[in-house]
Amino acid sequence: MARARSEERRAEILRATLEVIAERGYRGATLGAVAERVGLTQQGLLHYFPTKEALLVAVLEDRDRWDTGGGGGEEGAWRLELLGSLVEYNAMRPVIVQTFSALLGESVTEDHPARGFFTRRYTQVRAGMAATLRAEYGDTLPGGLSPERAAVLLVAVLDGLQYQWLLDPEAVDMPGAFGDFLGLLKGPEDPS
């Protein structure tokens, strides 16, 4: 019961964090601002999340849980046909994409608290995508790559497009470009 209340409180804090980011931007999302929004002291908030980075990582883990279909955990959770929809969905929620992209950028610096999260996440995401591609295409994709080598590029395109799109949403059609890439992976269609 105490545990259920604590879980609820955590979820409430994560929602509040997104709202604060939406209003004040990533750098303005201080622990103090989040605490105020949920009616906690900053000390009380630290009980749930010891640092701002821990809080932001939790927001992103929550996003991943949603995006991969909620606790299913089976291989192929990143089904290829769904990835296009995910990119379209992301194009409608710049705030969470911005949070993800800003934190990914920071995480590559030495000793950043989110570095472990992202390193593990990418290992998992690459393996999940490779499994999906193998289930769909076997050991070689029509475009000629192995599932593992295609997975690295798939993830790179997803991330790289987000930066270009966030910087210049008018100039970059993120879902369209991702569709172009899937077309390259699938190789030339039968001329008919």
Place this chain on the structure above:
Amino acid sequence: MARARSEERRAEILRATLEVIAERGYRGATLGAVAERVGLTQQGLLHYFPTKEALLVAVLEDRDRWDTGGGGGEEGAWRLELLGSLVEYNAMRPVIVQTFSALLGESVTEDHPARGFFTRRYTQVRAGMAATLRAEYGDTLPGGLSPERAAVLLVAVLDGLQYQWLLDPEAVDMPGAFGDFLGLLKGPEDPS
């Protein structure tokens, strides 16, 4: 003459900045540390670069100038055959790639001082790459895309691979993956 000395001083500051980043990481590269290294007061350094972000942007602009062949400015400066070599070269200089990637990540947040630099840079880089691809392949690449649509993906792959590689250099073969992508753009080879 005063101008030449000032240019020289700027170049010296940029070199010192890279050294400081190499030693202390991106976040540890304070204006104070850079000033000390070049024997300026912090006030003196601010005369050349008013903020840390301005200094880091200047470092990256300097990198771009080198990477595109130094002031030539002609179309096709990003020659496709050279891009593979650039990726191999980048794989040997993690510090500058890390600086670039961390600053790109930050730049997508609201009102970041490097946002304008990156937005302009990507507009130019996409246009330059599209021109290169058009010169080489005409209006349609063998893989089926227009030069403009291929250029967006080319840039996305370059950036996205850098994040995966910085986080986990053992797991990600950045030059190999980029070569895979060039292969997709070029389409299936003649079976012979």
